[in-house]
Amino acid sequence: MNGNLRSILFLLVGCGFFVQTKAQDVLFNPPFDFPIVFSGNFGEIRANHFHGGLDFKTGGVTGKPVCALADGYISRIRVTHGSGYVLDVVYDNGYSTINRHLSAFVGEIARRVEELQYKEESWEVDITPSPDEYPVKAGQVIALSGNTGYSFGPHLHLDVFETSTGDYVDPLPFFKKNVKDHTAPxxxxxxxxxxxxxxxxxxxxxxxxxxxxxxxxxxxxxxxxxxxxxxxxxxxxxxxxxxxxxxxxxxxxxxxxxxxxxxxxxxxxxxxxxxxxxxxxxxxxxxxxxxxxxxxxxxxxxxxxxxxxxxxxxxxxxxxxxxxxxxxxxxxxxx
The missing domain is CATH 2.70.50 (Coagulation Factor XIII; Chain A, domain 1)
Structure with missing residues (x-):
């Protein structure tokens, strides 16, 4: 299956079933249609910094469909050596996200990035589309999970920001009804x-x-x-x-x-x-x-x-x- 066909199928299938059963219970839809388990959480003590987001496990594989958490628009598209394939999303509910270490983009974004890479003869690209170019709906597949950049295993790193202040905020409370955990610190x-x-x-x-x-x-x-x-x-x-x-x-x-x-x-x-x-x-x-x-x-x-x-x-x-x-x-x- 070629990349474009795979992208179309993911866009059609999306996370529809999971959204229908869970979206009404949470502020955000979860990024995946399978049980949530983390490899890292918000605010972990790292060398000279805090861990700024959640690391979602993807079962040790890449290519899992990553879904939009709510209605909004794609605000930035990047390919970098540090974070690999990166997608920024601004949501209508007052929050923004950065999705890091992706394996691929989907649809028109995938084609646009590939064309720019060939044109500039550079793997690294940075695109800032206008707010009306790539609107997204809750549950829509926006990318595929991966292991690109400085990643130590397949996962999705998700940063969540308060749009008005730019503060990093803990994403876990948004997904608490999708997380099974009764283990205390x-x-x-x-x-x-x-x-x-x-x-x-x-x-x-x-x-x-x-x-x-x-x-x-x-x-x-x-x-x-x-x-x-x-x-x-x-x-x-x-x-x-x-x-x-x-x-x-x-x-x-x-x-x-x-x-x-x-x-x-x-x-x-x-x-x-x-x-x-x-x-x-x-x-x-x-x-x-x-x-x-x-x-x-x-x-x-x-x-x-x-x-x-x-x-x-x-x-x-x-x-x-x-x-x-x-x-x-x-x-x-x-x-």
């Missing part, structure tokens, strides 16, 4: 950050990590300290681990800090190294860190003052974007 360790010249932990003034097993007995500290946690989310039907959507820290029953990884601006990537130490997420705000996803509930940027010789009860609550929740409890002994 799990912690792997705690890090304690004694503040220089103001606190100490276990007799030291440098950060110390504690395994989950070690938390069975109190951590001895004095003065001003910050806490951090290493934790990951998990999903049924996948061996991957993901970033944690919400982390809440309470001391003696009072919330002192909360992080909610639900949106960020591109410029905020610069602050990720201020918030994290390796894979540990700090539960306090370092000076100069302007990440909007971080919220201190006290007047000390989330830092804790251990100034009494008693047991301080610490509780971490970990939550994913679907509401699956776990807790970590331990004691800091003031001494």
């Amino acid at each position: 799990r912690a792997q360790g705690i890090m304690v950050f004694p503040q220089p010249g103001r606190g100490e932990v276990e007799g030291k003034q440098t950060p110390i990590t504690f395994s989950m097993q070690r938390l069975g007995k109190p951590i001895v500290a004095w003065g001003w300290i910050g806490l951090g946690i290493r934790a990951y989310d998990y999903m049924e039907g996948a061996q991957n681990r993901y970033g944690v959507h919400t982390v809440i820290l309470e001391v003696d029953g009072k919330e002192v800090f909360r992080s909610v990884v639900d949106r960020f601006a591109y410029e905020e990537n610069r602050y990720i190294n201020s918030w994290t130490k390796g894979q540990y997420m700090k539960s306090f705000i370092a000076p100069g860190n302007r990440l909007r996803m971080l919220h201190a509930s006290n007047d000390s940027r989330g830092l804790i003052n251990i100034d009494e010789e008693r047991a301080y009860q610490i509780v971490y609550t970990l939550m994913d974007a679907l509401g699956n929740t776990s807790k970590v409890r331990f004691t800091v002994q003031g001494k």
Whole structure:
């Protein structure tokens, strides 16, 4: 079957059946007509940046039809070495998307890109059509999934933006009725950050990590300290681990800090190294860190003052974007 005929068949068949049964339940149609499983989620901690979207698994193969999530129009068409075949869509509901690592475009877009590649004798192309050139309807097939660019296996990377602000937003809530997941995040360790010249932990003034097993007995500290946690989310039907959507820290029953990884601006990537130490997420705000996803509930940027010789009860609550929740409890002994 040649490429043009295959494109026509996909356009005719589309994701019609799935749209008819599911579209009324969600703000967005899902991009695929098969069960959704992710290889990566929104906001995962990466080297010097946050992961900006969702990575949809495609069963280890390429060529799966990718559907429009709602009514809108194609706003940009690209072929790049980094992201491979890329398609940008502006939707009428106030959101925009970027679909990366595609294997092919379909219909007139496929023909236009191929002609431009031959004309310019370049694999890389960048086209910005007018809003009325390529309108799309919810469920319409707009491309085929792939493994192009700097991809480490067949998948669809989907970025979702709030059109008015340009902020990256977590796409998962839009597809929650299409995702089967009842697995809560799990912690792997705690890090304690004694503040220089103001606190100490276990007799030291440098950060110390504690395994989950070690938390069975109190951590001895004095003065001003910050806490951090290493934790990951998990999903049924996948061996991957993901970033944690919400982390809440309470001391003696009072919330002192909360992080909610639900949106960020591109410029905020610069602050990720201020918030994290390796894979540990700090539960306090370092000076100069302007990440909007971080919220201190006290007047000390989330830092804790251990100034009494008693047991301080610490509780971490970990939550994913679907509401699956776990807790970590331990004691800091003031001494």
